[in-house]
Amino acid sequence: MRDKYVIARYDSQGEHFELIVDPDKAFDYKMGKKISLSEILISDEIYRDAKKGLKASEESLMKVFKTLDINKIASTILLKGQVSLTAEQRQKLIDAKRKQIIAFISRNCIDPRTNLPHPPTRIELAINEVRISIDPFKDVEEQAIEVIKALRTILPLKVAQVIAKVKIPQKYASKAQPIISKLGELKKSNWLSDGGWQGEVEIPAGMQVEFIEKVNSLTHGEAEVQIVRG
Template identity: 50%
Template sequence: MTKKEEMVIARYEHGGERFEILVRPKEAMDLRNGKSVSLSDVVISDTIYKDIKKGLKASPSSLKKVFGTTDFEEVARQIILKGEIPLTAEQRKEILENKRKQVIDYIARNAIDPKTNLPIPRTRIEMAMEQAKVQIDPNKDVEGQALQIVKEIAKVIPIKIAKALIEIKVDPKYSSKVKSQLHNLGEVKKTNWLGDGTLVAEIEIPAGAQQEVIDKLNSLTKGEVEVKIVLVK
């Protein structure tokens, strides 16, 4: 039996119609955030309501009107993805902290100091967010929030989202190994093989990930790689 405190009413309103289902809040938020969660682990019952407290079920015609289907799984998924999911104070705190870390990770990986073209330390980003009194929204996606937050903290520190184009030259001993991993490091712009088997390539990466990519290349080649930052834009 699911404890009362472990279930909440997920609600979606559209076109003058209201739809409600009982869900487990943590699993519902995990599903909304793109994690691999079975719908059966999220919903408490297989009924779509108009008003759960009054025991009123949603009519098939209203489901068809708003969702284009009466299929329970499809409707329930849309309610969870688009609707409101109430959270306990503890759940909200945990979700906010996780979303905050994800936003900071995104900014640290994608942003640079435009004065130096160098990545900005996470601690500096966190401090700037505090100074700018940034608020994290648990229901908004990471990238969208991060881009807005960069605009806000740009009033406090020099910062911008940018891409870096890097050129790498790999010793023949490791060239094939690195070639197979290039697509995991960034967007491959150019590759060229020299007569002795040396690999020369250009890849575009998030500007804040420069050191991360260089470290991975050094790990793949035991340090036998030349890396040059060609352009930051």
């Protein structure tokens, strides 16, 4: 094993997975660079505890990833999970995520006084002024909602909104409902007699595609989503 390595961690559906990876190459991969996974992985094993050498079971891998393909699983863990980073690497991720959030706000929000978008530079200055922390691993859309709320204390912002009606089957409801509720403003929430969940969430109009993709990801495409108001 190479001397320089870190652990990449990913949690989903009550399961925990770990990879042993090259820190620099894993970081570059998360930043979008095209790197062969064989260069990133120190070990071709998926672990539930890498330090103890405990491998993840095939049952848990199939449950979460729906495959035993090491490359597909490793890619998901690297992109969606957390990798130990140096301070410099973490700051680069934060800066990249900040730019994505600023772009999202500029695309979805307007100044109600002029009905025109705020320039990205104005949004960036406002973010710096309110001193809101950016999580390098948290979804852009979810963080953007929190940032918009904070910015409204100093910057007039109006978001074009839609209502998304969501119905989730029982087997995904308990885990998916708290996450979906945080993607926007929860307007209605109802637990069904069969254990499923039905609700209405107000979201930015520009977030419709991302919202539907997130719901489908949480429910493996088995949820019902309907956009009912523009």
